[in-house]
Every structure is written in C-alpha cells, then in structure tokens.
Amino acid sequence: MSIEALTEADDGPRSKRPAILAAAVECFGEVGYEATKWSEVADRVGIGQTALYHYFESKAHCLLTIMRLGLRNSDAAFREATAGASSSSDALRAAVEAAYALSPQEVQQNRILQSNIALLANERASRREETERQACRELVAQVEHNWAELLERGMAAGEFPRRDPQMMARSLLGLVVGVWRWYRPGGPLELRTISDFITGCCVRMVAGREPDAG
Amino acid sequence: MSIEALTEADDGPRSKRPAILAAAVECFGEVGYEATKWSEVADRVGIGQTALYHYFESKAHCLLTIMRLGLRNSDAAFREATAGASSSSDALRAAVEAAYALSPQEVQQNRILQSNIALLANERASRREETERQACRELVAQVEHNWAELLERGMAAGEFPRRDPQMMARSLLGLVVGVWRWYRPGGPLELRTISDFITGCCVRMVAGREPDAG
DNA sequence: CCACCTAACTGAGCTGAGTTCAGTTTGATT
DNA sequence: AATCAAACTGAACTCAGCTCAGTTAGGTGG
Numbered sequence: 001m002s003i004e005a006l007t008e009a010d011d012g013p014r015s016k017r018p019a020i021l022a023a024a025v026e027c028f029g030e031v032g033y034e035a036t037k038w039s040e041v042a043d044r045v046g047i048g049q050t051a052l053y054h055y056f057e058s059k060a061h062c063l064l065t066i067m068r069l070g071l072r073n074s075d076a077a078f079r080e081a082t083a084g085a086s087s088s089s090d091a092l093r094a095a096v097e098a099a100y101a102l103s104p105q106e107v108q109q110n111r112i113l114q115s116n117i118a119l120l121a122n123e124r125a126s127r128r129e130e131t132e133r134q135a136c137r138e139l140v141a142q143v144e145h146n147w148a149e150l151l152e153r154g155m156a157a158g159e160f161p162r163r164d165p166q167m168m169a170r171s172l173l174g175l176v177v178g179v180w181r182w183y184r185p186g187g188p189l190e191l192r193t194i195s196d197f198i199t200g201c202c203v204r205m206v207a208g209r210e211p212d213a214g
Numbered sequence: 215m216s217i218e219a220l221t222e223a224d225d226g227p228r229s230k231r232p233a234i235l236a237a238a239v240e241c242f243g244e245v246g247y248e249a250t251k252w253s254e255v256a257d258r259v260g261i262g263q264t265a266l267y268h269y270f271e272s273k274a275h276c277l278l279t280i281m282r283l284g285l286r287n288s289d290a291a292f293r294e295a296t297a298g299a300s301s302s303s304d305a306l307r308a309a310v311e312a313a314y315a316l317s318p319q320e321v322q323q324n325r326i327l328q329s330n331i332a333l334l335a336n337e338r339a340s341r342r343e344e345t346e347r348q349a350c351r352e353l354v355a356q357v358e359h360n361w362a363e364l365l366e367r368g369m370a371a372g373e374f375p376r377r378d379p380q381m382m383a384r385s386l387l388g389l390v391v392g393v394w395r396w397y398r399p400g401g402p403l404e405l406r407t408i409s410d411f412i413t414g415c416c417v418r419m420v421a422g423r424e425p426d427a428g
Numbered sequence: 429c430c431a432c433c434t435a436a437c438t439g440a441g442c443t444g445a446g447t448t449c450a451g452t453t454t455g456a457t458t
Numbered sequence: 459a460a461t462c463a464a465a466c467t468g469a470a471c472t473c474a475g476c477t478c479a480g481t482t483a484g485g486t487g488g
Contacts, residue, residue, distance in 0.1 A: 014435070014484080031336050034248055038475060050476080051437050059475070115332040117395060118246050118325075164411065167403070170396055171389060171415050178388020181331060189381070197381050201419045208422035210414065228455080228464070252446060264447080265466050273446070 005073055005106050006066070017055045019045050021069070022105070024062050029108035033063055033116055057128045063116060064124075064132035070109040071139035074099070078146045088154030089207060095150065096202050099176050100195035104185040111180040144169050151206065160206050172202055219287055219320050220280070231269045233259050235283070236319070238276050243322035247277055247330055271342045277330060278338075278346035284323040285353035288313070292360045302368030303421060309364065310416050313390050314409035318399040325394040358383050365420065374420050386416055 006021040023044040027036035038059045039049045056062040081098030085091035102110065120137055124130040147169035154160035179194055220235040237258040241250035252273045256263045270276040295312030299305035316324065334351055338344040361383035368374035393408055 012435075016436085032332050035336065047436090048438055049474095050439080050478090053476070054436060111332075118329040122245050122249065163414075167408070167411050168415075171392070171412065174392020174395065175385060175389045178385070178392050181388065182384055194381070197378065198385065200377075200424065201382075201385050204418050204422040204424065205415045208418040210418065226464075230465085251444095261465090262467055263445095264449090264468080267447070268465060 005103070005109065006069055008069070015055070016045055016047065016051075020052060020055055020062065021066055025066055025105060025108050025112065028063065028066070028112045033059075033112070057126055060119070060124070061126070061129045061132060063112070063119070064129055064136060066109060067113045067116065067119075068132055068136050068139065070106075070113040071136055071143065073106065074110075075139055075143055075146065077101070078143065082146075082150060088150060088157060088159045089203065091150050092154070092202060092206060093199050095147070096172075096176060096199045097195055100179075100191050100198070102191075107180070107183070107185055107191075110177065114177050114180045144173065147172055154206070161209060168206065171205065175201060175205070219317070219323065220283055222283070229269070230259055230261065230265075234266060234269055234276065235280055239280055239319060239322050239326065242277065242280070242326045247273075247326065271340055274333070274338070275340070275343045275346060277326070277333070278343055278350060280323060281327045281330065281333075282346055282350045282353065284320075284327040285350055285357065287320065288324075289353055289357055289360065291315070292357065296360075296364060302364060302371060302373045303417065305364050306368070306416060306420060307413050309361070310386075310390060310413045311409055314393075314405050314412070316405075321394070321397070321399055321405075324391065328391050328394045358387065361386055368420070375423060382420065385419065389415060389419070 006025070007018045011017050020041060023041045024036075026044070027041055030036075038052065041062075042049045042052050052062075056065070077098045078095055081094040082091040085094050117140075120133055120140065124133050144166070148165040151160060151163075151165040151168050151172075155162050155165070176198060179198065183189070183191070183194060185191075220239070221232045225231050234255060237255045238250075240258070241255055244250075252266065253263045255276075256266050266276075270279065291312045292309055295308040296305040299308050331354075334347055334354065338347050358380070362379040365374060365379045365382050365386075369376050369379070390412060393412065397403070397405070397408060399405075
C-alpha cells in the first residue's frame with residue numbers, strides 16, 4: 001500500500017504514524033469515521049490499542065490529520081497542474097483533471113475529507129486537535145483562493161465572463177468534490193470518464209454565456 | 215418554531231416526536247451529530263433522557279428520521295415546483311429555485327442530511343434504523359430520478375444537448391446541495407443571491423454548448 | 429560489555445455517552 | 459371510580475475511547 005500521501009517530514013524511521021494513517025484511511029473509508037472502532041485500526045497495524053496514543057492524541061486527531069494531509073495534497077496538485085498552463089481555460093481544465101488524478105487510497109482520503117468536512121466548523125477541546133483543525137481551515141481557504149484566483153485571471157483576460165469569483169470557486173469545488181459522495185473505485189464508471197464529464201461541466205459553467213431562453 | 219417539516223401522520227396529539235426532531239435538528243445543525251449529546255436533546259424538549267427511547271430506538275434512528283423527512287420534503291418540493299413548467303428549461307430553473315426556498319430550520323435539516331449522507335452507505339444493525347436507511351436510499355434514488363427525467367425530457371425536446379442524464383443529474387445535485395456546506399443563515403450572502411447564481415450555473419451546465427477553445 | 433536514554437509499547441483500569449429495564453405517572457375512555 | 463395505553467422516570471449496565479504507571483526495544487557513549 002502506498003503511504004506517500006500520508007507521510008510527513010518529522011516521522012522517524014521506526015515510526016508507525018504513516019501505517020496508522022493508512023489503516024485509518026481504510027477503516028474510515030470503508031465504514032465511516034464514527035462506525036470504525038479505534039481498536040480495529042490498532043489491530044490492522046498490529047499494535048495494542050493504547051500504542052495509538054503515542055502517535056495521536058485521539059481518534060479525532062487522527063481523522064483531522066488525514067484531512068489536513070488530503071488538503072495539503074490537493075493544494076499541491078492544483079499548483080503543479082496549473083503552473084504551466086498557457087491560458088486560464090487550459091488551467092481550469094488542468095485543475096479539474098488534477099483533482100481526479102488520484103490513487104484509490106487518495107480517493108478514499110478525499111471521500112473521508114468530504115464526509116467529515118463539517119468537523120472543521122466547531123472548535124476542538126484539545127490543543128493538538130485544534131491545531132490540526134486550524135491548519136485544515138487555512139488549507140480549505142487556500143484551495144478556494146487558488147480556484148478564485150484562476151477565475152479572476154480568466155475574467156481579467158476576457159476569457160471568462162465576469163461573475164463573483166468566490167462563489168464561482170465554491171460552486172466549482174462543490175461540483176468537483178461532490179463526485180466523492182457517489183463514486184466508488186471499481187464501480188460502473190471509470191474515473192477518467194467522470195473527469196472528462198465534470199471538466200466539460202466546469203468549462204460551460206465558467207466560460208459559457210447565458211444560452212437563449214426557451 | 216415550525217414543526218411542519220418534521221411531522222408525520224402517525225403522531226398522536228400528546229406525542230413529543232416532532233418536538234424531539236426539532237430539538238435534534240437544532241443540536242445536530244449547531245455542533246454536528248457526533249458532538250451533540252443525546253441528553254442535551256432531552257433537556258431542550260424538557261424530558262428525561264430515557265423518554266427519548268419511547269420515540270426513537272437510538273440517536274442514529276433519530277438522525278435517520280430527520281434525513282428521511284428532509285429527503286421527503288425535497289422530493290415533494292421538486293414535484294410541486296416543476297409540475298406547471300411549460301419548458302424543460304423553465305422546469306430546471308424552478309427546480310433549482312425550489313431547492314433554496316427553505317426556512318432556516320429546513321436549511322439546517324438539509325445541512326444535516328448533507329453532512330451525514332455517508333451514513334446511508336453501510337447496513338445498520340437494528341431493524342428500525344435499517345428501515346429508515348432503506349427509505350432514505352430509495353428517496354435519494356427518487357430525487358436523482360426526478361432530475362434525470364427532467365433532463366431526459368429536455369434532451370428529447372432538443373432543449374438540452376444530449377449528455378448522460380444520470381451523471382448530469384448527480385452533478386447538478388452536487389452543485390445544488392454543495393451550497394449547504396458553506397452557507398449559513400444570517401451570513402454575508404442572501405439565499406436569494408445564491409439561488410440566482412446557482413440557477414445560472416445549472417442552466418449553463420445543462421443547456422450550454424461547449425464554448426470555443428482558447 | 430555495560431550503563432544509559434528515548435521512542436515505542438503494554439495491561440489494567442477509568443470515564444462517560446448511549447442504552448436497557450423494571451416500574452410509575454398521566455390522561456383519556458367507559 | 460376502574461381501566462388501559464401512552465408517556466415517562468431513576469438506577470444501573472455497556473462498551474468504545476481514553477489515561478496511567480510501568481515495561482520493552484533499539485540505538486549511543488563510555
């Protein structure tokens with residue numbers, strides 16, 4: 001199992017942090033955060049339940065970490081995908097395609113992020129959880145900002161009609177990430193097909209003029 | 215507080231079911247399902263914690279009921295809104311507008327539905343919870359079907375370009391309900407403004423042709 | 429080889445929200 | 459007033475998340 005998307009710089013060589021995160025992504029993705037027993041994660045990693053607390057303050061702290069890393073990856077993928085685009089329209093296509101260029105594990109990570117996004121709304125009691133939550137909120141704002149900036153450039157260049165960039169960014173994001181609510185790896189639809197379809201929707205939404213009424 | 219959207223036929227005159235549902239909508243909407251204490255709901259209604267179990271088998275059963283009633287209302291609102299439309303384009307606009315013609319309490323209900331939609335994926339252990347879950351799944355399918363049918367008619371009539379109706383329906387729904395992830399009553403944006411904006415997005419997505427590349 | 433240190437880990441037990449249960453109250457009906 | 463069902467309660471149980479005091483594993487300096 002790939003653990004690149006779940007590793008951070010400050011993990012020592014003996015650390016089981018990435019392994020715990022990977023196991024948690026599996027569990028949370030399969031049966032949901034609430035329904036997974038924290039001890040089940042420990043079993044999959046092959047350690048006692050209490051060893052988890054050497055790495056994470058709580059089950060919620062683990063979830064928030066997964067969410068932050070997912071957001072970090074999304075942010076990085078957007079930047080990389082749009083860096084070399086010659087037009088805003090190309091950048092838009094590249095950004096949407098990048099959002100779906102994911103391994104099955106990363107898909108799970110995004111589904112988890114999407115399912116538990118409401119967790120970011122309210123303050124957390126413990127220090128470390130709150131720190132992760134704040135980091136997530138900043139990354140969400142950053143991702144929204146990335147899309148809004150792309151839109152603003154396209155509008156300034158005359159490629160896109162002028163519309164509220166923030167609301168448009170949120171709408172695009174809603175459209176793009178809404179897919180994780182129903183897509184399942186190995187399901188009837190290929191991710192490539194979905195990606196092309198959604199790209200078309202985004203382009204029409206952003207670049208399209210109002211069609212004639214009727 | 216309005217309790218129309220939370221009442222069912224088989225509630226007796228002394229029943230506190232609607233009151234419990236209303237209190238639960240408040241709590242679940244404010245701090246989230248997981249973070250609300252079941253006893254807090256009892257306190258708001260003014261009954262002991264155990265009295266809740268006279269009406270609901272569990273906290274999850276209550277949540278699933280809230281979700282089912284929200285879906286029932288969405289389904290009904292769609293039918294009512296689109297019944298008298300003269301064209302598919304008008305029906306589309308009416309359907310989107312109807313999705314946002316909600317009281318603050320119904321907005322909360324939709325936010326709860328959206329936040330906990332993943333709960334419908336996995337089987338429930340207890341009978342009554344599983345019954346509610348199945349009902350929710352059928353209503354979700356029904357709502358998707360409503361939108362897909364609207365799109366198919368528009369395509370058949372030549373109003374909309376031909377595209378996969380189911381994927382388009384899901385995309386529209388993702389766009390429409392995605393708003394509940396960031397909208398808050400009393401926030402900077404009026405629901406009316408959002409409604410108009412999203413309507414435009416939906417129309418361009420569905421009726422728009424691919425704009426010229428560039 | 430040993431002393432030492434820190435990261436990694438464990439078993440036993442605590443905590444509290446969700447839940448069960450046996451029994452009581454309330455209110456309508458006859 | 460007697461009766462019955464719906465509505466309700468207090469005490470106790472469950473069990474997943476979590477705490478804590480103490481142990482093991484692996485690496486480093488003497």
